[in-house]
Amino acid sequence: MQIQNKLTLMFTAIAGGLLLLFSIAIYITYAENREEEFFKQVRIQALTKANILLDAKVEPEVIQTIYLNTRNAMFQEEIAIYDTAFNLLYHDAIHIDIVKETPEMIQEIREKGEIRFFEDKWHVIGFSYFHEGEEYVITAAARDVYGIQSLQNLGYALTVAFFAVIILIFFGGRFFARQALKPVSELVDNVEEITATNLDLRVKEGNGKDEIAELAITFNRMLERLDSAFEQQKNVVSNIAHEIRNPLAAMIAELELAESRERKSEEYRQAIAFALNDAKNLSKLVSGLLDMAKADYDETEITFKSDRIDEVLMDAIAELRKNHSDFLVDITIDESVEDESQMMVKGNAYLLKTAFINLMDNACKFSNDKRCEVEISANEHYCSIAFIDNGPGIVKDDLPNVFSTFYRGKTVQKNNGYGIGLSLVKKIIDLHKGNITVHSEKGKGSVFTVELRVG
Structure with a gap:
């Protein structure tokens, strides 16, 4: 009804x-x-x-x-x-x-x-x-x-008056209900005009004061989020297609070149090495995308338990050095950590390890000596982990976008990467109700600080 x-x-x-x-x-x-x-x-x-x-x-x-x-x-x-x-x-x-x-x-x-x-x-x-x-x-x-x-006449009069007034009340109430709900009908008509191709449209917000206006305002906010999400999705799909196409095109070119005529075994080995490197880059991109998908899971679908943050860091360092034996990571525990319980954080060890690997990989990759300094400090509420490099730093214009998906700063164009790592790190830290900040000056390196709640 x-x-x-x-x-x-x-x-x-x-x-x-x-x-x-x-x-x-x-x-x-x-x-x-x-x-x-x-x-x-x-x-x-x-x-x-x-x-x-x-x-x-x-x-x-x-x-x-x-x-x-x-x-x-x-x-x-x-x-x-x-x-x-x-x-x-x-x-x-x-x-x-x-x-x-x-x-x-x-x-x-x-x-x-x-x-x-x-x-x-x-x-x-x-x-x-x-x-x-x-x-x-x-x-x-x-x-x-x-x-x-x-008495009988009074009864007849009251009965007739009762039904007459009921009829008036019914039609009067119907009229006022229609008038009161007219903005809802207009809202429905506006909503039916909005499709996936014109999410930039907005519903009329009426007088901006009553409950219907509040509903319209809330709906417009939702449309803004949907529009932003659709736009972001289109950009992500476009970027993914572009990023996957590049290593695939390079692999195909190398292999076609090797196949075009007889070559020496050394040249074949070199072509295979190039193709293998492109395949590894493609694998790294796919792994990053899979990790981003995991970070986008509903919090209720992820298992959280208490882990020592230094142990998670050690596992991350071991994983990092499997692929980059030349990377160096130094861990320093601040004097503020008075008890081991201050290094216990409630989270998902796999996701945290993924975030730490990305931060240390970036720090080592951009440092002149391929070294990353990790400093752990804590108080009764938060455990703080700082990742420090001595690389070229991040220019001021790039700082607001360092955590955006597929964004690559001006100072890192010469390095291999797809702009996924820091975006993935931000999502993981947000999932853990934590906070991540960056402080950087051009030519003086960067410091990424992660704060996680002790628990």
Whole structure:
């Protein structure tokens, strides 16, 4: 069911429920007041006849004649007067006798002072009446024809008004719900116009103040992230294709050249060596891309456990020297590390080792003496690892982009690389809720500092 219909039905149901309760309250209150007023009128009529009989000493036959000639068709009252011995002193119409008094009823009236009940459609009241020291019992029955008719008319009026108001509330609520949700419909129309080819479009943000505007603003922010992600994805795919094509083209060229004519064994060996070097570069690129894919995993899918950071570094150095035996790495532990527990970090050893290998590989590759200095310091909250080289440094314009995928600075164009390493390192450190910073000056080397939470 659409929200518009839900809101309309809910609004109608709530308003209708309140209106129904209000109508019932009016009907019941009117019915009770009408009943009370009618009993009072019947009592007054009965007292009037008792006074005529007992005070004015008018004969019962005369009162009956008056009653028959002036009987109120709306009341149709019937009044009887008894003494305490159950002797009938007066009766308006004994042949009708609606109340059918009994000695037990007379006694009950004397004990309670007054009783009220209904006999079919007749209102019946009985009460004690004292006159000149004598007690009398008066009963009176009457039909509230006018009151019943008025009550029925009120019921009809309330019923008609109830359904009329419900209809007005329904259509009024539907109109206001449609007006309130109109921005949502416009938002849906805007969204349907946006496809993968025009992610630069944005939805209208309305007045910028209400909840719909907040939704539109949030959606636009999401579109910006999607647009950025799609653009980045296109760039990454383009760069990957370009970077893979270069070593493949070099390999193909070397092999085609070797195949074009007979050559000496030394020339074949040289061609194979070139092709092998290109294949290794391609393998390194693919490995870097796979590591980046792992670093992009959801944090919940990666196993984290506590490891000593110096042991992870030693494993990384061993792995680095397998491929580069000429690289030198020196580790220094600062005096601030007072306890081994300060070098315990919670993380994924494989990913951290991958990050450290990339940092040390860069440092050794760009240092004049192929040496990397690693300094470990710590406090009770963080363990800090600094990777220091004495290379050419990074120019100021390149610093903001050193962690961008496939970005290569101006001072490193002569070195082999694909611009993946530092981007991969940044993703791994972010995955570990850590922080990485770089400080570098041209001609003075660079310092990459990694901070990881102790745990």
